[in-house]
Amino acid sequence: MDRRRDALVGAVVILGVLAGITGSVWLASGWGSDGQPVRAVTADAGQTMPGAAVKFRGVDVGRVDRVRIAPGGEAVVIEMIVRPDLVLPAAPAVLLAPESMFGDWQAEIVSRDDFPGRVFLERPDLEALPGATLPDMSRLTATADEIARNLTVISDRFxxxxTEETAxxxxxxxxxxxxxxxxxxEIVDQQANRFDDLADGVEQSAQDLGAAARAARLSFERIDAIVQNADVEAMVTDAGAAAANVRTVTEDAGVFLEDLHAAVQRADSTFARLDRLMAAAEAGEGSLGRLLTDPAIADGAEGALAEIRTLLADIRENPGRYLRFSVF
Amino acid sequence: MRPTATPHRTATVGRGLFGGLAAVGRGVSGGLAGVGRASRLGVAAGRSLGKVGMWAPQLSPQMARVGVASVPIALFIATFTGIVMSLQASYTLTGTIPLYFVGVLVSKTMILELGPVLTGLTLAGRVGANISAELGTMRVTEQVDALETLAYDPVAYLVAPRVLAGTIMFPVVALLAVTVGIASGWVAALQLLDMSSAEFVKGLRLFFEPWDVWFCVIKSVSFGFVVTSVGCFCGLSTRGGAEGVGRSTTRAVVASSMIILFLDAVWAAVLL
Structure with a gap:
């Protein structure tokens, strides 16, 4: 009887404890539903709590398992358990938002492509999906209340x-x-006309540029044809020979210029001496100066020349008078 | 013509005032004396825990009487409480709040409040009255004195196992009651309301915190301790014959219930 009673007491105690523990675990973490873990990072968890629903395309696919502050304290990590057969969309992200107006929040798995304007927090170092948090109802109503107050103030001021004067x-x-x-x-009309003229000019310029471009293209085509015909090589060879010739001529011209330079220097010194002689002659120095400046000498010289000329005529007529030849 | 005060009337008023003051004085002194006796019993019970050989053989029978025998009535009450909670929550919330909040209401209310408190009150009536009547009868029939004569410590032999059994078994019974209450509310939501199981479970999990269960356990432990302690104190304080036993039993149930509700408020203020 005692053993039976003790067993009954033990059974009741174990049953009660098991009921408390298993019930708590089941309610807290959704025990019994295995799934794959998914992690997301957001700047703010809002009112998301463990046990909150995880949805994909509006379908309940899991539960929020844990909400914790990321290392460094600059983000919140949302750890979720979702159905093992769930295939995440392209560019997956997590959006935290109120599920209803009564304080319960949900984590919705979305594709970032569907929310191009929303900024998702990214922390690749945490190996978590990007996440964003929508404002809750209280924030929206607070903002609406603030807007209403501002409108009231504006309307009062207005x-x-x-007043009548204001009107x-x-x-x-x-x-x-x-x-x-x-x-x-009016100004706009005038400017429009000017713009029309300008547009015509621009159009004409464009046409000219087009013609020039066509001519350039033809030139380039010709050059290209020439290049392709291999005449350039011969032209280059001839140009090389011509350059060699020019170089030789240039060298010869250099020698000529050097000779010319020496001749000029000699002429210059000659002219200098001649200039000094002329100056001396003009000053009456020397024979030539005296001859040029003294008329008597010139007259004497002229007379001497006349006598010489007479002497030469006499010699020519009578050579034997002045010249005598003998062989021995 | 206005009546004038007579010496006889003045004396009557004076005796009434004196009698009122005397009653207050007797009440205060009696209360303080009760607190003193309860404290002395508590100290004696604490000391008697060292006499393991005296209370340990009585622990299992008392656990069976206090806990196991109380399970049916506790589960019965929890079952119908869960059903009523579910129906009334649906009646209140329909059209204003999503129906899955029925699950929230049932789970939160059962775990935090109705589970431990209803179980405590029920067991105060059943266990507290039982202990008080039993020990009161033993007191008026001088069986307690006989134990003392036989060198048995009546506190270690009678009080310690009952208080330990109540402290251990109350949370167990309360957890079972909470479980059954939530389950009955779930079944009622499925069968009597236009709710799916997923909706109800969603409500159950929505705002659940493991601390809620600890809160339930802490309250139940305190209620078990109070019910059995008050029952033992009232029983051992019994004076007179069968009439005294009845008075002590009534006093034990009333005092236990009041202390339970007082502790309920204290725990809610302190722990939540």
């Missing part, structure tokens, strides 16, 4: 500021704006 000023401003817009329209 009501205070919009008159506004009417004048509108008239001025109308006149200004007319002037702007």
């Amino acid at each position: 009501r205070i500021a919009f 008159e000023n506004l009417r004048r401003a509108i008239d001025n704006i109308s006149a200004l817009s007319d002037g702007l329209a």
